[in-house]
Amino acid sequence: MNYDAIVIGAGMSGLAAGIRLAMFDKKVVILEKHTIPGGLNSYYQRRNFEKGGIRQFDVGLHALTNYIKKGEKGKPFSKLLKQLRLSYDDFKLCPQTHSKILFPNIELKFSNDFELLQNEVSEKFPHQIDSFVKLVEKVQSFNELDLSIGYSSSRSTLKSLFSDELLIEMLLCPLLIYGSAWEDDMDFAQFVIMFKSLYFEGFSRPEGGVRTIISLLIKKLEDVGGEIRFKAAVNEILTKDGKAIGVNVGGEELFAPVVLSSIGYPETVRMTKSLESLVTPRVGAMTFLESIFVFDKKIPLNQNESTITFYNDAAKYSYRPATNYFDARSAVVCFPDNYESLKTEGEGTVRITFMANYAQWRELSREGYDAKKEQVSESALALINKLAPQFDGKVLFKDIFSPMTIERYTWHLNGTVYGSIDKTRDGTTPVPGLFIIGTDQGFLGIVGSILSGISMANLHGLMGPGTET
Amino acid sequence: MTAANVRQIVLDIISDIAPDEDVTVIDDKKSLREQLDLDSMDFLDIVMELRKRHKVEVPQEDYPKLATLDSCVAYLSPKFA
Numbered sequence: 001m002n003y004d005a006i007v008i009g010a011g012m013s014g015l016a017a018g019i020r021l022a023m024f025d026k027k028v029v030i031l032e033k034h035t036i037p038g039g040l041n042s043y044y045q046r047r048n049f050e051k052g053g054i055r056q057f058d059v060g061l062h063a064l065t066n067y068i069k070k071g072e073k074g075k076p077f078s079k080l081l082k083q084l085r086l087s088y089d090d091f092k093l094c095p096q097t098h099s100k101i102l103f104p105n106i107e108l109k110f111s112n113d114f115e116l117l118q119n120e121v122s123e124k125f126p127h128q129i130d131s132f133v134k135l136v137e138k139v140q141s142f143n144e145l146d147l148s149i150g151y152s153s154s155r156s157t158l159k160s161l162f163s164d165e166l167l168i169e170m171l172l173c174p175l176l177i178y179g180s181a182w183e184d185d186m187d188f189a190q191f192v193i194m195f196k197s198l199y200f201e202g203f204s205r206p207e208g209g210v211r212t213i214i215s216l217l218i219k220k221l222e223d224v225g226g227e228i229r230f231k232a233a234v235n236e237i238l239t240k241d242g243k244a245i246g247v248n249v250g251g252e253e254l255f256a257p258v259v260l261s262s263i264g265y266p267e268t269v270r271m272t273k274s275l276e277s278l279v280t281p282r283v284g285a286m287t288f289l290e291s292i293f294v295f296d297k298k299i300p301l302n303q304n305e306s307t308i309t310f311y312n313d314a315a316k317y318s319y320r321p322a323t324n325y326f327d328a329r330s331a332v333v334c335f336p337d338n339y340e341s342l343k344t345e346g347e348g349t350v351r352i353t354f355m356a357n358y359a360q361w362r363e364l365s366r367e368g369y370d371a372k373k374e375q376v377s378e379s380a381l382a383l384i385n386k387l388a389p390q391f392d393g394k395v396l397f398k399d400i401f402s403p404m405t406i407e408r409y410t411w412h413l414n415g416t417v418y419g420s421i422d423k424t425r426d427g428t429t430p431v432p433g434l435f436i437i438g439t440d441q442g443f444l445g446i447v448g449s450i451l452s453g454i455s456m457a458n459l460h461g462l463m464g465p466g467t468e469t
Numbered sequence: 470m471t472a473a474n475v476r477q478i479v480l481d482i483i484s485d486i487a488p489d490e491d492v493t494v495i496d497d498k499k500s501l502r503e504q505l506d507l508d509s510m511d512f513l514d515i516v517m518e519l520r521k522r523h524k525v526e527v528p529q530e531d532y533p534k535l536a537t538l539d540s541c542v543a544y545l546s547p548k549f550a
Contacts, residue, residue: 083510
Protein backbone atom coordinates (compact mmCIF):
# COMPACT_ATOMS: atom_id res chain seq x y z
CA MET A 1 0.00 0.00 0.00
CA ASN A 2 1.30 3.46 -0.89
CA TYR A 3 0.90 6.62 1.15
CA ASP A 4 2.19 10.18 0.95
CA ALA A 5 3.26 9.95 4.61
CA ILE A 6 3.34 7.42 7.44
CA VAL A 7 3.22 8.54 11.06
CA ILE A 8 4.42 6.15 13.75
CA GLY A 9 2.61 6.58 17.07
CA ALA A 10 -0.80 8.07 17.90
CA GLY A 11 0.35 10.27 20.76
CA MET A 12 -0.20 14.01 20.74
CA SER A 13 2.48 14.74 18.12
CA GLY A 14 1.49 11.86 15.84
CA LEU A 15 -2.18 12.80 15.86
CA ALA A 16 -1.38 16.46 15.18
CA ALA A 17 0.98 15.58 12.32
CA GLY A 18 -1.64 13.24 10.83
CA ILE A 19 -4.28 15.96 10.98
CA ARG A 20 -2.08 18.55 9.29
CA LEU A 21 -1.13 16.22 6.45
CA ALA A 22 -4.65 14.90 5.86
CA MET A 23 -6.04 18.45 6.01
CA PHE A 24 -4.13 19.22 2.83
CA ASP A 25 -5.10 16.04 1.03
CA LYS A 26 -2.05 13.96 1.80
CA LYS A 27 -2.77 10.27 2.01
CA VAL A 28 -1.58 9.53 5.53
CA VAL A 29 -1.80 6.66 7.99
CA ILE A 30 -1.00 6.76 11.71
CA LEU A 31 0.25 3.45 13.09
CA GLU A 32 -0.26 2.89 16.83
CA LYS A 33 1.05 -0.17 18.64
CA HIS A 34 -1.31 0.23 21.61
CA THR A 35 -5.08 -0.35 21.54
CA ILE A 36 -5.85 3.29 22.38
CA PRO A 37 -4.37 6.67 21.39
CA GLY A 38 -2.53 9.20 23.55
CA GLY A 39 0.98 7.76 23.92
CA LEU A 40 2.55 9.13 27.09
CA ASN A 41 -0.61 11.13 27.69
CA SER A 42 -3.16 8.39 27.46
CA TYR A 43 -5.84 7.14 29.84
CA TYR A 44 -7.01 3.95 31.48
CA GLN A 45 -9.69 2.66 33.79
CA ARG A 46 -9.73 0.51 36.89
CA ARG A 47 -12.57 -1.60 38.22
CA ASN A 48 -13.16 -1.45 41.93
CA PHE A 49 -16.75 -2.58 42.37
CA GLU A 50 -16.99 -2.63 46.16
CA LYS A 51 -15.89 0.97 46.32
CA GLY A 52 -17.59 2.87 43.55
CA GLY A 53 -17.31 0.85 40.36
CA ILE A 54 -15.18 1.87 37.39
CA ARG A 55 -12.89 4.87 37.70
CA GLN A 56 -11.25 6.66 34.80
CA PHE A 57 -7.70 7.93 35.11
CA ASP A 58 -5.33 9.95 32.99
CA VAL A 59 -1.87 8.43 32.64
CA GLY A 60 0.29 11.46 33.06
CA LEU A 61 -1.75 14.62 32.98
CA HIS A 62 -1.24 16.87 36.00
CA ALA A 63 -1.72 20.06 34.11
CA LEU A 64 -2.07 21.37 30.63
CA THR A 65 0.57 24.09 30.37
CA ASN A 66 0.45 27.17 28.09
CA TYR A 67 -2.88 28.41 29.43
CA ILE A 68 -4.48 31.29 27.52
CA LYS A 69 -7.75 33.10 27.94
CA LYS A 70 -10.20 32.96 25.06
CA GLY A 71 -9.12 35.28 22.24
CA GLU A 72 -5.47 35.67 23.35
CA LYS A 73 -3.23 35.70 20.30
CA GLY A 74 0.30 34.82 19.30
CA LYS A 75 0.76 32.15 22.00
CA PRO A 76 1.60 28.46 21.49
CA PHE A 77 -1.93 27.41 22.41
CA SER A 78 -3.51 29.88 19.97
CA LYS A 79 -1.17 28.66 17.21
CA LEU A 80 -2.29 25.11 17.91
CA LEU A 81 -5.96 26.09 17.66
CA LYS A 82 -5.44 27.84 14.34
CA GLN A 83 -3.26 25.17 12.78
CA LEU A 84 -5.63 22.35 13.70
CA ARG A 85 -8.74 24.53 13.19
CA LEU A 86 -10.06 23.71 16.62
CA SER A 87 -12.19 25.91 18.81
CA TYR A 88 -11.01 27.21 22.18
CA ASP A 89 -14.31 26.33 23.82
CA ASP A 90 -14.03 22.66 22.86
CA PHE A 91 -11.08 22.24 25.24
CA LYS A 92 -13.24 23.27 28.22
CA LEU A 93 -10.18 24.56 30.07
CA CYS A 94 -10.46 24.91 33.85
CA PRO A 95 -7.66 27.18 35.11
CA GLN A 96 -5.63 26.43 38.24
CA THR A 97 -6.06 28.27 41.53
CA HIS A 98 -2.32 28.73 41.91
CA SER A 99 0.66 26.43 42.33
CA LYS A 100 3.69 26.63 44.54
CA ILE A 101 7.32 25.71 44.82
CA LEU A 102 7.78 24.53 48.39
CA PHE A 103 11.30 24.29 49.84
CA PRO A 104 12.22 24.17 53.56
CA ASN A 105 10.82 27.31 55.24
CA ILE A 106 10.16 29.09 51.97
CA GLU A 107 7.64 28.94 49.18
CA LEU A 108 7.10 30.72 45.87
CA LYS A 109 3.58 30.82 44.52
CA PHE A 110 2.77 31.21 40.85
CA SER A 111 -0.45 31.31 38.89
CA ASN A 112 -1.78 32.08 35.44
CA ASP A 113 -1.03 35.72 36.21
CA PHE A 114 2.75 36.19 36.00
CA GLU A 115 2.62 39.10 38.42
CA LEU A 116 2.13 36.70 41.32
CA LEU A 117 5.50 35.03 40.76
CA GLN A 118 7.22 38.36 40.21
CA ASN A 119 5.77 39.68 43.50
CA GLU A 120 6.74 36.51 45.33
CA VAL A 121 10.34 36.79 44.15
CA SER A 122 10.41 40.48 45.01
CA GLU A 123 9.10 39.77 48.52
CA LYS A 124 11.16 36.69 49.34
CA PHE A 125 14.34 37.44 47.36
CA PRO A 126 14.38 41.26 47.37
CA HIS A 127 18.14 41.27 46.64
CA GLN A 128 17.54 39.23 43.45
CA ILE A 129 14.60 41.01 41.89
CA ASP A 130 16.71 43.01 39.42
CA SER A 131 18.31 39.80 38.22
CA PHE A 132 14.90 38.21 37.95
CA VAL A 133 13.70 41.08 35.74
CA LYS A 134 16.80 40.56 33.56
CA LEU A 135 16.01 36.86 33.28
CA VAL A 136 12.46 37.66 32.27
CA GLU A 137 13.73 40.01 29.55
CA LYS A 138 16.16 37.37 28.33
CA VAL A 139 13.40 34.76 28.19
CA GLN A 140 11.04 37.14 26.39
CA SER A 141 13.54 38.04 23.69
CA PHE A 142 14.76 34.46 23.14
CA ASN A 143 13.49 32.74 20.02
CA GLU A 144 13.06 29.19 21.27
CA LEU A 145 11.40 28.17 18.02
CA ASP A 146 14.64 28.69 16.09
CA LEU A 147 15.38 25.12 15.08
CA SER A 148 19.09 25.73 14.54
CA ILE A 149 20.18 26.56 18.10
CA GLY A 150 22.37 24.06 19.92
CA TYR A 151 22.61 23.02 23.57
CA SER A 152 23.53 25.51 26.24
CA SER A 153 23.31 24.95 29.99
CA SER A 154 20.48 26.72 31.83
CA ARG A 155 22.35 26.49 35.12
CA SER A 156 25.32 28.45 33.82
CA THR A 157 23.02 31.13 32.43
CA LEU A 158 21.18 31.33 35.76
CA LYS A 159 24.45 31.42 37.73
CA SER A 160 25.61 34.36 35.66
CA LEU A 161 22.44 36.23 36.67
CA PHE A 162 21.67 35.23 40.26
CA SER A 163 23.90 35.23 43.33
CA ASP A 164 21.38 33.38 45.51
CA GLU A 165 21.54 29.70 44.65
CA LEU A 166 18.31 28.92 46.49
CA LEU A 167 16.35 30.99 43.99
CA ILE A 168 18.03 29.19 41.08
CA GLU A 169 17.06 25.84 42.60
CA MET A 170 13.49 26.91 43.22
CA LEU A 171 12.94 28.34 39.75
CA LEU A 172 14.47 25.28 38.12
CA CYS A 173 12.53 22.71 40.14
CA PRO A 174 9.17 22.77 38.28
CA LEU A 175 10.83 23.32 34.91
CA LEU A 176 13.13 20.33 35.30
CA ILE A 177 10.59 17.84 36.56
CA TYR A 178 7.97 18.93 34.03
CA GLY A 179 10.17 18.36 31.06
CA SER A 180 13.90 17.82 31.33
CA ALA A 181 15.50 14.75 29.81
CA TRP A 182 18.85 15.93 31.24
CA GLU A 183 19.88 15.32 34.84
CA ASP A 184 20.15 18.39 37.09
CA ASP A 185 20.15 20.78 34.15
CA MET A 186 18.37 21.52 30.93
CA ASP A 187 19.02 23.02 27.56
CA PHE A 188 18.43 26.77 27.74
CA ALA A 189 16.07 26.70 24.75
CA GLN A 190 13.99 24.14 26.64
CA PHE A 191 14.24 26.27 29.78
CA VAL A 192 12.74 29.17 27.83
CA ILE A 193 9.93 27.00 26.46
CA MET A 194 9.16 25.74 29.96
CA PHE A 195 9.50 29.16 31.62
CA LYS A 196 6.97 30.61 29.20
CA SER A 197 4.59 27.67 29.36
CA LEU A 198 4.60 27.32 33.17
CA TYR A 199 5.33 30.78 34.56
CA PHE A 200 4.14 33.22 31.87
CA GLU A 201 1.13 31.22 30.73
CA GLY A 202 0.31 28.71 33.46
CA PHE A 203 -1.84 25.67 34.06
CA SER A 204 -5.32 24.50 33.33
CA ARG A 205 -7.01 21.16 32.93
CA PRO A 206 -9.60 20.29 30.32
CA GLU A 207 -12.88 19.17 31.84
CA GLY A 208 -12.83 15.41 31.34
CA GLY A 209 -9.03 15.32 31.45
CA VAL A 210 -6.80 14.11 28.64
CA ARG A 211 -9.70 12.22 27.01
CA THR A 212 -11.20 15.57 26.01
CA ILE A 213 -8.06 16.49 24.06
CA ILE A 214 -7.61 13.06 22.51
CA SER A 215 -11.27 12.90 21.40
CA LEU A 216 -10.95 16.32 19.75
CA LEU A 217 -7.86 15.21 17.86
CA ILE A 218 -9.33 11.87 16.80
CA LYS A 219 -12.54 13.56 15.63
CA LYS A 220 -10.58 16.13 13.63
CA LEU A 221 -8.41 13.42 12.08
CA GLU A 222 -11.56 11.61 10.94
CA ASP A 223 -13.09 14.84 9.60
CA VAL A 224 -10.07 15.58 7.42
CA GLY A 225 -9.84 12.01 6.18
CA GLY A 226 -6.75 10.69 7.99
CA GLU A 227 -6.41 6.97 8.63
CA ILE A 228 -5.42 5.47 11.96
CA ARG A 229 -4.65 1.86 12.81
CA PHE A 230 -4.43 0.47 16.33
CA LYS A 231 -2.54 -2.65 17.44
CA ALA A 232 -0.30 -1.82 14.50
CA ALA A 233 3.24 -2.43 15.71
CA VAL A 234 5.93 -1.27 13.32
CA ASN A 235 8.72 -3.86 13.17
CA GLU A 236 11.05 -2.00 10.88
CA ILE A 237 11.47 1.29 9.08
CA LEU A 238 12.37 0.38 5.52
CA THR A 239 15.10 2.16 3.59
CA LYS A 240 16.43 1.93 0.06
CA ASP A 241 19.64 3.58 -1.13
CA GLY A 242 19.87 5.28 2.25
CA LYS A 243 16.41 6.86 2.06
CA ALA A 244 13.26 6.01 4.02
CA ILE A 245 10.69 4.30 1.83
CA GLY A 246 8.14 2.97 4.32
CA VAL A 247 7.60 0.57 7.18
CA ASN A 248 6.95 -3.06 7.91
CA VAL A 249 3.94 -3.27 10.20
CA GLY A 250 3.04 -6.73 11.46
CA GLY A 251 4.47 -8.31 8.31
CA GLU A 252 2.73 -5.91 5.93
CA GLU A 253 4.81 -3.41 3.99
CA LEU A 254 3.49 0.13 3.66
CA PHE A 255 5.32 2.62 1.47
CA ALA A 256 5.71 6.39 1.70
CA PRO A 257 8.45 8.91 0.89
CA VAL A 258 7.99 10.56 4.29
CA VAL A 259 8.02 8.70 7.63
CA LEU A 260 7.42 10.73 10.80
CA SER A 261 8.32 8.83 13.96
CA SER A 262 7.08 9.89 17.39
CA ILE A 263 8.37 6.85 19.25
CA GLY A 264 11.62 8.47 20.41
CA TYR A 265 14.96 8.97 18.68
CA PRO A 266 16.84 5.94 20.12
CA GLU A 267 13.71 3.81 19.62
CA THR A 268 13.50 4.93 15.98
CA VAL A 269 17.18 4.17 15.39
CA ARG A 270 16.66 0.64 16.68
CA MET A 271 14.00 0.10 14.04
CA THR A 272 16.02 1.41 11.12
CA LYS A 273 18.84 -0.89 10.09
CA SER A 274 20.78 1.61 8.02
CA LEU A 275 20.56 4.24 10.78
CA GLU A 276 22.18 2.21 13.56
CA SER A 277 25.71 2.75 12.29
CA LEU A 278 25.14 6.46 11.61
CA VAL A 279 23.84 7.88 14.87
CA THR A 280 23.50 6.77 18.50
CA PRO A 281 21.21 9.08 20.43
CA ARG A 282 21.46 8.34 24.14
CA VAL A 283 18.53 7.06 26.17
CA GLY A 284 17.63 9.55 28.91
CA ALA A 285 17.83 8.45 32.53
CA MET A 286 14.85 10.31 33.94
CA THR A 287 11.89 8.16 34.82
CA PHE A 288 9.19 8.45 37.43
CA LEU A 289 6.66 6.78 39.68
CA GLU A 290 3.15 8.06 39.80
CA SER A 291 0.82 7.36 42.74
CA ILE A 292 -2.86 8.16 42.41
CA PHE A 293 -5.14 8.19 45.45
CA VAL A 294 -8.90 8.49 45.44
CA PHE A 295 -10.33 9.67 48.78
CA ASP A 296 -13.93 9.54 50.00
CA LYS A 297 -13.98 13.36 50.01
CA LYS A 298 -12.09 16.30 48.61
CA ILE A 299 -9.43 18.17 50.54
CA PRO A 300 -11.11 21.47 51.48
CA LEU A 301 -9.49 24.54 49.94
CA ASN A 302 -8.71 25.97 53.37
CA GLN A 303 -6.54 22.90 54.06
CA ASN A 304 -4.75 22.99 50.73
CA GLU A 305 -5.31 25.79 48.27
CA SER A 306 -2.70 25.09 45.63
CA THR A 307 -3.30 23.03 42.50
CA ILE A 308 0.21 21.72 42.11
CA THR A 309 2.91 21.71 44.77
CA PHE A 310 6.51 21.25 43.69
CA TYR A 311 7.94 19.90 46.92
CA ASN A 312 11.60 19.61 47.89
CA ASP A 313 12.89 19.02 51.42
CA ALA A 314 16.37 20.54 50.96
CA ALA A 315 17.86 23.83 49.79
CA LYS A 316 19.40 22.02 46.82
CA TYR A 317 17.16 20.36 44.24
CA SER A 318 18.44 17.02 43.04
CA TYR A 319 16.99 16.07 39.67
CA ARG A 320 18.46 12.71 38.80
CA PRO A 321 17.51 9.04 39.04
CA ALA A 322 16.80 8.00 42.63
CA THR A 323 19.65 6.14 44.29
CA ASN A 324 17.27 3.85 46.17
CA TYR A 325 14.30 2.93 43.90
CA PHE A 326 12.51 6.22 44.47
CA ASP A 327 13.28 9.55 46.02
CA ALA A 328 10.73 10.76 48.57
CA ARG A 329 12.75 13.90 49.33
CA SER A 330 11.09 15.67 46.46
CA ALA A 331 7.83 15.27 44.60
CA VAL A 332 5.21 16.89 42.44
CA VAL A 333 1.87 16.76 44.18
CA CYS A 334 -1.14 17.49 42.01
CA PHE A 335 -4.54 18.26 43.51
CA PRO A 336 -6.71 18.09 40.38
CA ASP A 337 -9.81 19.00 42.38
CA ASN A 338 -8.37 22.49 42.71
CA TYR A 339 -8.90 23.43 39.10
CA GLU A 340 -11.65 26.02 38.99
CA SER A 341 -15.17 24.88 38.19
CA LEU A 342 -14.24 21.34 39.14
CA LYS A 343 -14.97 22.04 42.80
CA THR A 344 -17.97 19.77 43.09
CA GLU A 345 -18.79 17.50 46.00
CA GLY A 346 -17.70 13.89 45.94
CA GLU A 347 -14.50 11.90 45.80
CA GLY A 348 -11.17 13.66 45.96
CA THR A 349 -8.05 12.80 43.99
CA VAL A 350 -4.37 13.42 44.61
CA ARG A 351 -1.53 12.46 42.26
CA ILE A 352 2.08 12.28 43.40
CA THR A 353 5.16 11.94 41.22
CA PHE A 354 8.51 10.76 42.58
CA MET A 355 11.74 10.39 40.67
CA ALA A 356 12.64 6.72 40.21
CA ASN A 357 15.45 4.45 39.12
CA TYR A 358 14.68 2.23 36.13
CA ALA A 359 17.52 -0.27 36.56
CA GLN A 360 16.56 -1.03 40.16
CA TRP A 361 12.86 -1.47 39.41
CA ARG A 362 13.66 -3.77 36.51
CA GLU A 363 15.60 -6.12 38.81
CA LEU A 364 12.77 -6.57 41.33
CA SER A 365 10.96 -9.91 41.68
CA ARG A 366 7.16 -9.91 41.55
CA GLU A 367 6.92 -9.88 45.37
CA GLY A 368 9.71 -7.33 45.68
CA TYR A 369 7.95 -5.11 43.14
CA ASP A 370 4.66 -5.18 45.05
CA ALA A 371 6.40 -4.56 48.37
CA LYS A 372 8.32 -1.65 46.92
CA LYS A 373 5.13 -0.12 45.52
CA GLU A 374 3.66 -0.36 49.03
CA GLN A 375 6.61 1.70 50.31
CA VAL A 376 5.96 4.27 47.60
CA SER A 377 2.32 4.43 48.66
CA GLU A 378 3.28 5.00 52.32
CA SER A 379 5.71 7.77 51.42
CA ALA A 380 3.15 9.42 49.18
CA LEU A 381 0.44 9.31 51.85
CA ALA A 382 2.88 10.71 54.41
CA LEU A 383 3.55 13.61 52.08
CA ILE A 384 -0.16 14.31 51.57
CA ASN A 385 -0.47 14.33 55.34
CA LYS A 386 2.40 16.79 55.59
CA LEU A 387 0.83 19.15 53.03
CA ALA A 388 -2.72 18.90 54.39
CA PRO A 389 -2.34 17.80 58.04
CA GLN A 390 -6.00 18.25 58.98
CA PHE A 391 -7.34 16.16 56.13
CA ASP A 392 -8.95 12.95 57.39
CA GLY A 393 -10.30 11.46 54.14
CA LYS A 394 -10.26 7.68 53.71
CA VAL A 395 -8.46 6.12 50.77
CA LEU A 396 -11.02 4.38 48.54
CA PHE A 397 -8.64 3.42 45.81
CA LYS A 398 -5.01 3.74 44.88
CA ASP A 399 -2.96 3.00 41.83
CA ILE A 400 0.76 3.27 41.38
CA PHE A 401 2.65 3.03 38.16
CA SER A 402 6.36 2.53 37.87
CA PRO A 403 9.06 2.90 35.21
CA MET A 404 8.21 -0.68 34.22
CA THR A 405 4.59 0.30 33.60
CA ILE A 406 5.68 3.23 31.45
CA GLU A 407 7.99 1.01 29.42
CA ARG A 408 5.31 -1.63 29.03
CA TYR A 409 2.64 0.67 27.66
CA THR A 410 4.66 3.31 25.82
CA TRP A 411 7.61 1.19 24.63
CA HIS A 412 9.95 4.01 25.62
CA LEU A 413 13.32 2.45 26.40
CA ASN A 414 14.02 2.45 30.15
CA GLY A 415 10.62 3.99 30.86
CA THR A 416 11.84 7.48 29.98
CA VAL A 417 9.21 10.17 29.99
CA TYR A 418 11.11 13.10 28.51
CA GLY A 419 13.01 11.01 26.02
CA SER A 420 16.57 11.18 24.82
CA ILE A 421 19.15 13.75 25.86
CA ASP A 422 20.09 14.04 22.20
CA LYS A 423 17.28 15.97 20.55
CA THR A 424 16.98 16.65 16.84
CA ARG A 425 15.43 20.08 16.81
CA ASP A 426 14.75 20.25 13.08
CA GLY A 427 13.46 16.67 13.16
CA THR A 428 15.95 15.39 10.62
CA THR A 429 17.89 12.12 10.91
CA PRO A 430 20.82 10.94 8.78
CA VAL A 431 18.24 9.03 6.71
CA PRO A 432 16.43 11.37 4.28
CA GLY A 433 12.67 10.98 4.47
CA LEU A 434 12.77 9.82 8.11
CA PHE A 435 11.94 12.49 10.68
CA ILE A 436 11.56 12.61 14.46
CA ILE A 437 8.51 14.31 15.95
CA GLY A 438 7.35 14.73 19.55
CA THR A 439 9.47 14.72 22.68
CA ASP A 440 12.78 13.94 20.96
CA GLN A 441 12.32 16.79 18.52
CA GLY A 442 12.44 18.92 21.64
CA PHE A 443 9.09 20.62 22.20
CA LEU A 444 7.59 19.71 25.56
CA GLY A 445 4.32 18.87 27.23
CA ILE A 446 0.99 18.27 25.55
CA VAL A 447 0.91 21.65 23.81
CA GLY A 448 4.58 21.30 22.84
CA SER A 449 4.09 17.81 21.45
CA ILE A 450 1.12 18.91 19.39
CA LEU A 451 3.12 21.87 18.05
CA SER A 452 6.00 19.52 17.28
CA GLY A 453 3.71 17.32 15.20
CA ILE A 454 2.31 20.38 13.44
CA SER A 455 5.62 22.05 12.68
CA MET A 456 7.40 18.89 11.56
CA ALA A 457 4.45 17.92 9.32
CA ASN A 458 4.53 21.44 7.87
CA LEU A 459 8.28 21.43 7.33
CA HIS A 460 8.85 17.90 6.09
CA GLY A 461 5.44 16.76 4.86
CA LEU A 462 3.92 19.86 3.29
CA MET A 463 6.85 22.13 2.36
CA GLY A 464 9.69 19.65 1.96
CA PRO A 465 11.13 18.41 -1.33
CA GLY A 466 8.89 16.04 -3.23
CA THR A 467 5.74 17.13 -1.42
CA GLU A 468 4.02 18.79 -4.38
CA THR A 469 0.79 17.05 -5.26
CA MET B 470 -10.58 36.56 -13.15
CA THR B 471 -10.64 40.15 -11.92
CA ALA B 472 -8.34 41.62 -9.32
CA ALA B 473 -11.36 41.94 -7.04
CA ASN B 474 -12.05 38.19 -7.39
CA VAL B 475 -8.46 37.29 -6.53
CA ARG B 476 -8.55 39.66 -3.57
CA GLN B 477 -11.73 37.98 -2.32
CA ILE B 478 -10.22 34.50 -2.69
CA VAL B 479 -7.32 35.51 -0.45
CA LEU B 480 -9.65 37.14 2.09
CA ASP B 481 -11.86 34.04 2.20
CA ILE B 482 -8.84 31.89 2.97
CA ILE B 483 -7.61 34.25 5.68
CA SER B 484 -11.08 34.27 7.28
CA ASP B 485 -11.05 30.48 7.40
CA ILE B 486 -7.56 30.03 8.84
CA ALA B 487 -7.84 32.93 11.30
CA PRO B 488 -11.56 33.08 12.14
CA ASP B 489 -11.08 35.67 14.89
CA GLU B 490 -9.61 38.30 12.55
CA ASP B 491 -11.65 41.15 11.10
CA VAL B 492 -10.69 41.13 7.41
CA THR B 493 -12.92 44.09 6.53
CA VAL B 494 -10.47 46.63 7.91
CA ILE B 495 -7.34 45.48 6.09
CA ASP B 496 -5.24 48.14 4.37
CA ASP B 497 -4.28 46.56 1.02
CA LYS B 498 -0.93 48.33 0.93
CA LYS B 499 0.23 47.35 4.42
CA SER B 500 1.82 44.08 5.46
CA LEU B 501 -0.79 41.47 6.42
CA ARG B 502 1.44 40.28 9.21
CA GLU B 503 1.46 43.69 10.86
CA GLN B 504 -2.29 44.07 10.72
CA LEU B 505 -3.40 40.56 11.59
CA ASP B 506 -2.19 37.88 13.97
CA LEU B 507 -0.60 35.83 11.20
CA ASP B 508 2.68 33.96 11.56
CA SER B 509 4.72 31.88 9.14
CA MET B 510 2.56 28.85 9.90
CA ASP B 511 -0.51 30.80 8.80
CA PHE B 512 1.18 31.88 5.58
CA LEU B 513 1.87 28.22 4.89
CA ASP B 514 -1.86 27.63 5.30
CA ILE B 515 -2.68 30.36 2.81
CA VAL B 516 -0.38 28.65 0.32
CA MET B 517 -1.82 25.22 1.11
CA GLU B 518 -5.40 26.44 0.71
CA LEU B 519 -4.54 28.07 -2.63
CA ARG B 520 -3.23 24.71 -3.78
CA LYS B 521 -6.15 22.73 -2.33
CA ARG B 522 -9.00 24.99 -3.43
CA HIS B 523 -7.69 26.53 -6.64
CA LYS B 524 -4.80 24.28 -7.76
CA VAL B 525 -2.52 27.31 -7.61
CA GLU B 526 1.09 26.53 -6.64
CA VAL B 527 3.23 29.03 -4.74
CA PRO B 528 6.84 27.86 -4.46
CA GLN B 529 8.57 28.56 -1.14
CA GLU B 530 10.85 31.25 -2.59
CA ASP B 531 7.77 33.24 -3.60
CA TYR B 532 6.18 33.34 -0.12
CA PRO B 533 7.41 36.96 0.42
CA LYS B 534 5.24 37.98 -2.54
CA LEU B 535 2.19 37.35 -0.36
CA ALA B 536 3.17 40.07 2.10
CA THR B 537 0.33 42.55 1.38
CA LEU B 538 -3.09 42.16 -0.21
CA ASP B 539 -1.90 44.27 -3.16
CA SER B 540 1.14 42.08 -3.69
CA CYS B 541 -1.01 38.93 -3.34
CA VAL B 542 -3.30 40.19 -6.12
CA ALA B 543 -0.37 41.17 -8.35
CA TYR B 544 1.41 37.87 -7.87
CA LEU B 545 -1.61 35.54 -7.98
CA SER B 546 -3.69 37.12 -10.78
CA PRO B 547 -1.58 35.65 -13.64
CA LYS B 548 -1.86 32.23 -11.97
CA PHE B 549 -5.66 32.46 -12.04
CA ALA B 550 -5.73 33.70 -15.65
